Amino acid sequence: xxxxxxxxxxxxxxxxxxxxxxxxxxxxxxxxxxxxxxxxxxxxxxxxxxxxxxxxxxxxxxxxxxxxxxxxxxxxxxxxxxxxxxxxxxxxxxxxxxxxxxxxxxxxxxxxxxxxxxxxxxxxxxxxxxxxxxxxxxxxxxxxxxxxxxxxxxxxxxxxxxxxxxxxxxxxxxxxxxxxxxxxxxxxxxxxxxxxxxxxxxxxxxxxxxxxxxxxxxxxxxxxxxxxxxxxxxxxxxxxxxxxxxxxxxxxxxxxxxxxxxxxxxxxxxxxxxxxxxxxxxxxxxxxxxxxxxxxxxxxxxxxxxxxxxxxxxxxxxxxxxxxxxxxxxxxxxxxxxxxxxxxxxxxxxxxxxxxxxxxxxxxxxxxxxxxxxxxx
Amino acid sequence: xxxxxxxxxxxxxxxxxxxxxxxxxxxxxxxxxxxxxxxxxxxxxxxxxxxxxxxxxxxxxxxxxxxxxxxxxxxxxxxxxxxxxxxxxxxxxxxxxxxxxxxxxxxxxxxxxxxxxxxxxxxxxxxxxxxxxxxxxxxxxxxxxxxxxxxxxxxxxxxxxxxxxxxxxxxxxxxxxxxxxxxxxxxxxxxxxxxxxxxxxxxxxxxxxxxxxxxxxxxxxxxxxxxxxxxxxxxxxxxxxxxxxxxxxxxxxxxxxxxxxxxxxxxxxxxxxxxxxxxxxxxxxxxxxxxxxxxxxxxxxxxxxxxxxxxxxxxxxxxxxxxxxxxxxxxxxxxxxxxxxxxxxxxxxxxxxxxxxxxxxxxxxxxxxxxxxxxxx
DNA sequence: GACAATAAGTTCAGCAAGTGAACAAATCAA
DNA sequence: TTGATTTGTTCACTTGCTGAACTTATTGTC
Numbered sequence: 001x002x003x004x005x006x007x008x009x010x011x012x013x014x015x016x017x018x019x020x021x022x023x024x025x026x027x028x029x030x031x032x033x034x035x036x037x038x039x040x041x042x043x044x045x046x047x048x049x050x051x052x053x054x055x056x057x058x059x060x061x062x063x064x065x066x067x068x069x070x071x072x073x074x075x076x077x078x079x080x081x082x083x084x085x086x087x088x089x090x091x092x093x094x095x096x097x098x099x100x101x102x103x104x105x106x107x108x109x110x111x112x113x114x115x116x117x118x119x120x121x122x123x124x125x126x127x128x129x130x131x132x133x134x135x136x137x138x139x140x141x142x143x144x145x146x147x148x149x150x151x152x153x154x155x156x157x158x159x160x161x162x163x164x165x166x167x168x169x170x171x172x173x174x175x176x177x178x179x180x181x182x183x184x185x186x187x188x189x190x191x192x193x194x195x196x197x198x199x200x201x202x203x204x205x206x207x208x209x210x211x212x213x214x215x216x217x218x219x220x221x222x223x224x225x226x227x228x229x230x231x232x233x234x235x236x237x238x239x240x241x242x243x244x245x246x247x248x249x250x251x252x253x254x255x256x257x258x259x260x261x262x263x264x265x266x267x268x269x270x271x272x273x274x275x276x277x278x279x280x281x282x283x284x285x286x287x288x289x290x291x292x293x294x295x296x297x298x299x300x301x302x303x304x305x306x307x308x309x310x311x312x313x314x315x316x317x318x319x320x321x322x323x324x325x326x327x328x329x330x331x332x333x334x335x336x337x338x339x340x341x342x343x344x345x346x347x348x349x350x351x352x353x354x355x356x357x358x359x360x361x362x363x364x365x366x367x368x369x370x371x372x373x374x375x376x377x
Numbered sequence: 378x379x380x381x382x383x384x385x386x387x388x389x390x391x392x393x394x395x396x397x398x399x400x401x402x403x404x405x406x407x408x409x410x411x412x413x414x415x416x417x418x419x420x421x422x423x424x425x426x427x428x429x430x431x432x433x434x435x436x437x438x439x440x441x442x443x444x445x446x447x448x449x450x451x452x453x454x455x456x457x458x459x460x461x462x463x464x465x466x467x468x469x470x471x472x473x474x475x476x477x478x479x480x481x482x483x484x485x486x487x488x489x490x491x492x493x494x495x496x497x498x499x500x501x502x503x504x505x506x507x508x509x510x511x512x513x514x515x516x517x518x519x520x521x522x523x524x525x526x527x528x529x530x531x532x533x534x535x536x537x538x539x540x541x542x543x544x545x546x547x548x549x550x551x552x553x554x555x556x557x558x559x560x561x562x563x564x565x566x567x568x569x570x571x572x573x574x575x576x577x578x579x580x581x582x583x584x585x586x587x588x589x590x591x592x593x594x595x596x597x598x599x600x601x602x603x604x605x606x607x608x609x610x611x612x613x614x615x616x617x618x619x620x621x622x623x624x625x626x627x628x629x630x631x632x633x634x635x636x637x638x639x640x641x642x643x644x645x646x647x648x649x650x651x652x653x654x655x656x657x658x659x660x661x662x663x664x665x666x667x668x669x670x671x672x673x674x675x676x677x678x679x680x681x682x683x684x685x686x687x688x689x690x691x692x693x694x695x696x697x698x699x700x701x702x703x704x705x706x707x708x709x710x711x712x713x714x715x716x717x718x719x720x721x722x723x724x725x726x727x728x729x730x731x732x733x734x735x736x737x738x739x740x741x742x743x744x745x746x747x748x749x750x751x752x753x754x
Numbered sequence: 755g756a757c758a759a760t761a762a763g764t765t766c767a768g769c770a771a772g773t774g775a776a777c778a779a780a781t782c783a784a
Numbered sequence: 785t786t787g788a789t790t791t792g793t794t795c796a797c798t799t800g801c802t803g804a805a806c807t808t809a810t811t812g813t814c
């Protein structure tokens with residue numbers, strides 16, 4: 001177990017990149033004397049290591065950085081069948097990939113994970129020794145201990161202590177997390193939001209997910225439901241949603257919804273890319289669908305900006321294509337629906353991601369617990 | 378200056394009410410030994426005092442509570458002319474009230490405050506000695522140091538270091554804050570949100586304000602704009618708003634908007650109460666206006682719930698009347714627009730407040746800085 | 755009414771994590 | 785070569801906390 005100062009140091013480095021002991025001391029409000037000891041301990045533990053030497057006036061400074069091979073983590077996504085598994089190092093780099101069959105029975109899942117682990121670890125014998133955590137991403141609500149799945153429609157679960165079950169079967173420290181929240185943690189720890197304290201990730205795919213970082217910490221909400229923008233009413237009296245309401249964002253602005261709308265309108269498109277192509281050659285129906293979907297997503301994001309004033313919005317998309325009409329409409333809708341004085345003040349980044357995104361996010365949940373810990377330090 | 382443990386103790390008591398040393402120690406994760414000293418110091422400082430003795434088995438416990446007369450604070454609202462001023466104690470109780478003329482010149486305001494202070498303090502000579510801070514509530518954006526007004530349309534300000542100016546003139550530690558955020562702090566410190574870590578306050582009056590507490594701390598947003606729900610687009614292609622967009626919440630769901638809509642529709646109502654009366658006797662126009670306004674406010678609050686999953690929504694209203702049709706419609710619109718599984722999960726409290734609310738909020742900003750401090754301890 | 759049982763709060767020696775000042779180390783600039 | 789400069793370490797000392805033993809104030813029981 002790391003001390004609170006050690007964790008703080010790791011957090012600062014993870015936010016700012018490699019830093020010298022003196023700079024670290026200053027930015028943590030500690031003396032150089034204290035810093036010296038903390039750094040020494042972390043280096044001994046193998047978590048930190050000296051990297052570049054920076055020459056200036058006076059004695060050169062030695063930058064400290066996370067030691068990539070200081071710890072390894074496993075991440076598993078329960079969002080697809082087969083379920084992707086990844087092995088990542090302390091820098092979030094993916095070292096190995098595997099797939100395992102999916103099940104809806106927690107005990108079976110734990111068994112399948114235990115079975116698949118040796119193959120994942122086979123290529124890197126040292127990773128097995130330093131395996132420091134396992135993360136699982138799933139669609140549903142997770143408690144703040146990242147141990148129990150409170151509710152998952154997709155998996156048909158209610159109060160399943162999945163982390164404990166997996167931990168018993170594998171012997172590895174396990175944490176679970178909601179899919180969108182896991183992606184947000186991964187962006188904070190290893191991605192493009194490292195140094196941003198307040199931001200939201202919107203994951204655009206078959207569904208629309210969202211998660212907030214506030215004050216440098218994942219904000220889970222009072223019932224774990226923060227960021228569930230998919231079912232906000234975006235088209236009053238719109239189409240019925242499977243949730244029971246009407247006009248939810250999810251009925252218009254997910255890839256699934258776009259495909260369904262295309263089908264309903266008699267288009268033969270089976271992907272967003274195809275629909276974009278149709279629109280680019282002037283297909284009025286395709287253009288209308290993209291406008292409707294993009295306008296809805298943009299409006300929701302504009303609300304997010306007005307409500308929470310984040311420092312960045314990161315839109316991740318798997319199959320999507322944000323360079324075409326859809327992306328343009330989203331951008332325009334955002335700009336048109338935030339307070340004019342705000343417009344352009346909030347950076348919107350879009351990022352194409354591969355299908356590893358959920359497993360990566362899962363691994364970063366384990367990494368986050370190892371580096372920064374669960375507590376509000 | 379208080380230590381971090383002293384501040385933590387004060388925060389726990391402010392959240393939970395009077396507690397014994399032993400309970401405090403347990404809830405702060407400290408030993409009874411440490412607690413003993415911390416409590417002794419705070420009692421010596423006059424901030425804490427022993428109150429009730431609770432008898433059970435064993436030695437009775439002595440509850441510790443904030444000493445109301447341990448410190449006093451001044452709060453001023455720059456939202457009305459004349460500007461209300463209050464003197465409050467450490468429990469948030471209002472001890473004295475005054476008014477002072479309003480100005481738009483920061484230097485003049487500081488002078489007017491300095492002039493008005495003696496009269497406010499006249500009745501309580503001890504308060505003058507223990508005056509520990511001054512807070513100012515205003516409409517506009519305030520930086521996170523609660524020192525500079527970044528932007529205020531109402532006052533015509535841009536980057537005004539108001540806190541410093543007032544402090545120089547009066548010699549009192551001064552903090553400024555946005556009106557809605559000040560009210561949220563006052564509800565957290567002294568009101569009905571004491572023990573709630575995540576909540577939002579929606580202040581319904583001439584305009585619609587909102588502020589969030591997240592993780593027990595005021596969340597200001599990246600540019601200080603968190604909670605600015607007044608200009609979220611709630612009626613796409615709705616009426617033009619003075620902000621330049623269309624269909625903002627502010628154009629439908631503020632008291633000002635309701636009055637304007639009534640006037641435009643030819644009703645002679647000059648207050649929400651009158652409009653409610655018309656509606657109760659079956660005036661179709663009045664009913665329509667109240668439905669439109671209530672539906673809009675409810676939808677915005679539903680979005681707030683979906684986006685942030687707060688533990689409570691507190692609606693404060695000055696002139697408003699939430700027992701009538703308007704309140705009912707708001708409630709219904711909230712329920713109808715949150716994920717059905719969520720419905721009823723988020724407590725909505727409405728609270729009628731007097732016109733002191735802004736000045737009280739301002740005083741609580743000063744109290745918050747005294748008790749808990751500006752730092753994320 | 756005496757006396758155990760119980761729990762609150764205090765005291766005190768000791769420990770862990772920090773500080774400040776002095777110092778050693780490694781470089782650049784003159 | 786020497787001085788200036790800045791990094792990082794060492795060391796004596798302070799601070800805030802802990803654990804254990806103790807004192808204190810009460811209830812319950814015989």
